[in-house]
Amino acid sequence: MISTLFISLLIFLLISVPIAVCLGFSSLVALQVKDLPLITLAQSVFESLDSFPLMAIPFFILAGNLMQTGGMSRRLIRLANVLVGWFRGGLGSVAVLTAMFFSTISGSSAATTAAIGSTLIPEMGKKGYPKPFATATCASAGELGVIIPPSIPMVVYGLVANVSIGSLFMAGFIPGILIGLSLILTIIIVARVKGFDIVNRSSKRQWLKDLWIAFTDSFLALVMPVIILGGIYKGVFTPTEAAVIAVVYGFIIGMFVYREIKWKDLMPILGKSAVSTSIIMLIVAYASIFGYILTVEEVPQKLGKAIAQFSDNPIVFLLLVNIFLFITGTLMEALVTIIIVAPILAPIAVQFGIDPVHFGIIMVVNVAIGMLTPPVAVNLVVACQIANLKMSQLTRPVLLFLGVLTLDVLIISYVPSLSLWLPSFM
Amino acid sequence: PTESKKSTEVVELNLGHTLSPQSHYQAMATKLAELAAQKSNGTIKISVFPQSQLGGEVKMIQSARTGSIGMLVTAQAPLENTVKEYSIFDLPYLFDSIDQANQVLGGEVGKKYLGMLPQHGLVGLGWLSVMERNVFSSKPIKSVDDIKSFKIRIMQSPGYVKAYEALGTQPTPMAYSEVYLSLQQGVVDGADTSPDQFVEDKFIEVSKYYNKTKVHYLPALLIISKAKWDKLTPDQQKVLQEAANEALKYGIDYYKKAYDDSIEKMKKAGVQVTEPDLTQFKKVSEKTYDQLLKEIPDGKKLFDEIQAAKQKAGK
Amino acid sequence: MAFVRWVDKVNKWLEILVGLALGVMTLVVFYQVLVRFFLTSFGEQISAPWTEELARYLMIWLVFIGGAVAARKADSNAVEALIHAVPPLVGKLIKIGAHITSLIFYACIFVIGLEWTQFGLSETAPVMKVPMSYVYSAMSIGAGLMIVNTITILVDAYVNKKDIRDTSDEEVEAALADYKSDGKEAAV
Numbered sequence: 001m002i003s004t005l006f007i008s009l010l011i012f013l014l015i016s017v018p019i020a021v022c023l024g025f026s027s028l029v030a031l032q033v034k035d036l037p038l039i040t041l042a043q044s045v046f047e048s049l050d051s052f053p054l055m056a057i058p059f060f061i062l063a064g065n066l067m068q069t070g071g072m073s074r075r076l077i078r079l080a081n082v083l084v085g086w087f088r089g090g091l092g093s094v095a096v097l098t099a100m101f102f103s104t105i106s107g108s109s110a111a112t113t114a115a116i117g118s119t120l121i122p123e124m125g126k127k128g129y130p131k132p133f134a135t136a137t138c139a140s141a142g143e144l145g146v147i148i149p150p151s152i153p154m155v156v157y158g159l160v161a162n163v164s165i166g167s168l169f170m171a172g173f174i175p176g177i178l179i180g181l182s183l184i185l186t187i188i189i190v191a192r193v194k195g196f197d198i199v200n201r202s203s204k205r206q207w208l209k210d211l212w213i214a215f216t217d218s219f220l221a222l223v224m225p226v227i228i229l230g231g232i233y234k235g236v237f238t239p240t241e242a243a244v245i246a247v248v249y250g251f252i253i254g255m256f257v258y259r260e261i262k263w264k265d266l267m268p269i270l271g272k273s274a275v276s277t278s279i280i281m282l283i284v285a286y287a288s289i290f291g292y293i294l295t296v297e298e299v300p301q302k303l304g305k306a307i308a309q310f311s312d313n314p315i316v317f318l319l320l321v322n323i324f325l326f327i328t329g330t331l332m333e334a335l336v337t338i339i340i341v342a343p344i345l346a347p348i349a350v351q352f353g354i355d356p357v358h359f360g361i362i363m364v365v366n367v368a369i370g371m372l373t374p375p376v377a378v379n380l381v382v383a384c385q386i387a388n389l390k391m392s393q394l395t396r397p398v399l400l401f402l403g404v405l406t407l408d409v410l411i412i413s414y415v416p417s418l419s420l421w422l423p424s425f426m
Numbered sequence: 427p428t429e430s431k432k433s434t435e436v437v438e439l440n441l442g443h444t445l446s447p448q449s450h451y452q453a454m455a456t457k458l459a460e461l462a463a464q465k466s467n468g469t470i471k472i473s474v475f476p477q478s479q480l481g482g483e484v485k486m487i488q489s490a491r492t493g494s495i496g497m498l499v500t501a502q503a504p505l506e507n508t509v510k511e512y513s514i515f516d517l518p519y520l521f522d523s524i525d526q527a528n529q530v531l532g533g534e535v536g537k538k539y540l541g542m543l544p545q546h547g548l549v550g551l552g553w554l555s556v557m558e559r560n561v562f563s564s565k566p567i568k569s570v571d572d573i574k575s576f577k578i579r580i581m582q583s584p585g586y587v588k589a590y591e592a593l594g595t596q597p598t599p600m601a602y603s604e605v606y607l608s609l610q611q612g613v614v615d616g617a618d619t620s621p622d623q624f625v626e627d628k629f630i631e632v633s634k635y636y637n638k639t640k641v642h643y644l645p646a647l648l649i650i651s652k653a654k655w656d657k658l659t660p661d662q663q664k665v666l667q668e669a670a671n672e673a674l675k676y677g678i679d680y681y682k683k684a685y686d687d688s689i690e691k692m693k694k695a696g697v698q699v700t701e702p703d704l705t706q707f708k709k710v711s712e713k714t715y716d717q718l719l720k721e722i723p724d725g726k727k728l729f730d731e732i733q734a735a736k737q738k739a740g741k
Numbered sequence: 742m743a744f745v746r747w748v749d750k751v752n753k754w755l756e757i758l759v760g761l762a763l764g765v766m767t768l769v770v771f772y773q774v775l776v777r778f779f780l781t782s783f784g785e786q787i788s789a790p791w792t793e794e795l796a797r798y799l800m801i802w803l804v805f806i807g808g809a810v811a812a813r814k815a816d817s818n819a820v821e822a823l824i825h826a827v828p829p830l831v832g833k834l835i836k837i838g839a840h841i842t843s844l845i846f847y848a849c850i851f852v853i854g855l856e857w858t859q860f861g862l863s864e865t866a867p868v869m870k871v872p873m874s875y876v877y878s879a880m881s882i883g884a885g886l887m888i889v890n891t892i893t894i895l896v897d898a899y900v901n902k903k904d905i906r907d908t909s910d911e912e913v914e915a916a917l918a919d920y921k922s923d924g925k926e927a928a929v
């Protein structure tokens with residue numbers, strides 16, 4: 001059944017069948033071979049779609065589109081550009097910083113990617129960034145959504161591996177900052193080498209003046225994250241509801257304050273956002289039946305056990321875990337990986353003397369990277385959809401960022417204090 | 427179709443549930459797998475999938491009805507959408523204690539409800555312990571007045587919503603996975619769950635009070651897909667039922683111990699366990715009975731049968 | 742060709758429909774926040790459990806209908822390395838094969854969706870108390886529309902002599918043009 005699943009998946013992928021269809025069709029073939037009812041597919045698909053937390057995705061996509069048309073993102077970018085735009089790679093750095101900021105609002109990486117991507121991919125294009133590089137930047141930065149708290153995968157890990165979720169949240173901060181800084185550094189270097197991102201030099205006096213103008217002009221836009229953040233931390237709403245607040249706020253400001261959204265723009269924005277949502281969600285939906293088959297066949301369990309039998313050295317163990325998670329991350333959705341693999345690997349990790357909180361961060365960072373590795377790569381799907389690009393056009397920039405992130409994962413894996421220092425104050 | 431199977435052929439059954447590997451569901455399920463293998467000379471092989479690996483309860487019920495999975499343990503509430511009569515267990519304060527509820531379900535009443543399943547493609551092998559749903563919160567609950575205007579997360583069954591509305595609270599729809607954060611951040615003031623899951627799901631970290639409000643006793647059942655059941659030989663059916671009876675009894679005892687242990691753990695972790703006077707709670711929430719029973723087929727009759735069985739069972 | 746034009750007109754309407762669904766989802770969830778937070782602050786007690794349920798079901802419909810609209814706009818999420826690496830004729834044949842593969846899949850989904858809708862008759866939505874068939878039928882209807890749209894891609898390529906490997910159609914071009922004109926006032 002498993003070889004059928006993978007062989008048919010590979011063939012479909014190779015002949016350029018849409019990824020949602022690849023996942024769904026190979027699962028159907030596997031169900032048929034195993035003599036399971038085909039209606040199992042419908043059960044999995046509807047269970048995954050019938051989810052309130054998942055609704056954050058359409059709302060953040062819509063909010064991003066409203067902010068784009070409503071002139072809000074333009075004002076924010078102008079401010080950010082005055083702040084850090086004076087060095088080469090500044091705007092790409094703004095994308096990463098914005099992602100870090102959005103991460104404190106969103107527990108999901110897809111939503112973070114959608115929120116920053118719809119705003120910043122076009123803006124980076126205007127400053128001469130190659131579109132694939134800009135798109136890959138946002139997809140990579142978006143993964144911070146699950147690393148910087150709050151984080152849905154951390155909650156799930158805490159539940160399945162019996163670890164304090166509060167500690168996990170604290171533990172995610174420094175690794176998140178490390179990843180953010182490494183991405184910024186990469187962007188600066190690439191911008192210098194490739195010579196894009198036009199720099200505007202000006203006098204200090206002029207700079208302060210620009211800063212003031214940009215600040216007052218973008219004040220209402222700056223208030224938005226404060227409302228959302230404050231709303232979540234003060235307990236007014238959940239992340240999905242926060243996304244809706246972002247939509248409503250973005251609409252009111254764009255329509256009635258900035259007056260850049262016209263009534264005739266509204267339907268096209270809604271329609272475009274809805275279609276973007278569908279493409280992402282169909283992949284999520286068909287990934288669920290794919291994951292179900294892997295679960296029933298106990299594939300992750302078998303692989304997990306094989307790792308443990310291979311070596312008794314913690315350094316080797318962590319290396320194997322990282323390789324294993326990288327592979328599963330290409331094929332499985334983040335939460336599915338954590339739900340299936342964490343209960344097996346976390347106890348083994350403890351036997352190797354690894355703190356379960358630290359191990360949780362390693363897992364979360366790995367599944368976050370999995371959001372960038374096709375075929376199942378939700379961040380790439382979201383970013384490509386926003387940028388109107390195909391995944392294959394992103395190969396080179398994504399490989400570059402994957403290299404940097406792999407380095408980060410190794411640092412996070414082998415320097416436990418990065419994860420464990422902050423929780424030690426709890 | 428039963429005669430077509432030879433007893434030597436191994437039947438493989440996947441058993442799914444939504445709780446952790448430390449739960450009484452898991453304890454019962456592994457016991458069942460062990461007993462079934464033993465009693466059937468290895469011809470029944472049960473693989474257990476905890477933690478919703480095979481899906482949530484609604485999906486697993488669907489899967490069992492269509493024969494996609496073999497067995498599951500589920501709470502009663504998700505069955506309501508398919509078997510409307512099961513809504514009766516949503517009535518607030520329907521039972522007085524765990525023991526009483528288990529006794530009623532272990533008797534004729536329980537049998538009657540299991541008998542409603544086969545027409546929906548399911549076979550009920552028996553009842554696991556009911557779970558006592560108490561409200562955990564950021565503020566203490568000592569009387570009905572304390573719970574008024576609480577923003578509370580509960581299951582979205584009408585009986586639960588109506589009961590908590592009658593108590594003056596504001597029931598809030600929310601995914602279970604969001605409750606931890608929401609409680610920490612104050613999106614809700616409280617939620618309801620059984621002591622073992624309160625500890626298991628880490629609410630012990632973010633909740634100051636565990637209030638024994640005992641509004642609902644949530645029953646749980648062991649179910650096998652009728653499609654799979656019909657494929658078993660009569661012998662296999664018999665030993666599987668025996669194994670289930672034994673394993674369920676083991677699971678009921680396991681829950682009682684887990685309940686006591688969990689209360690101990692809460693106290694050690696500094697969570698205050700309150701014992702509110704329930705007289706007022708019962709009086710207020712019983713007002714919902716008429717309306718709720720009207721929506722259940724034969725509601726009044728089923729309700730009276732449960733009351734009669736309670737009389738026999740005692741407190 | 743009349744058929745292609747007609748299908749594209751229907752798709753325009755479908756896009757408006759899913760846009761409206763997203764609008765209603767927004768209003769409904771926003772209402773939920775208002776009810777819970779603002780009204781309770783004024784001592785009002787109205788709970789709205791139907792809001793979450795309605796929003797979820799709208800999202801399911803949105804996904805399948807919007808997915809069909811996306812199918813007409815062609816596959817933005819496929820691995821297309823091979824079809825561009827091989828000689829054009831071979832690449833075109835492979836791409837046609839991919840579309841036929843999708844068609845077979847959609848046909849399977851259509852049939853499975855019918856069975857699923859039938860199954861939904863025996864389930865009731867927990868809050869709104871409607872048969873789940875109202876929700877489950879989205880799968881078959883979406884698959885049916887996906888079939889029509891995929892056939893339209895093939896017909897459009899054949900009749901209008903388009904390169905089947907070229908997935909960007911006029912609508913996408915229009916969107917891209919819109920995108921560029923958006924930069925009328927450069928932000929930086």
Ligand code: NA
Binds near residue numbers: 105
């Ligand atoms: Na986050």
Ligand code: NA
Binds near residue numbers: 331369373374377
């Ligand atoms: Na991946």
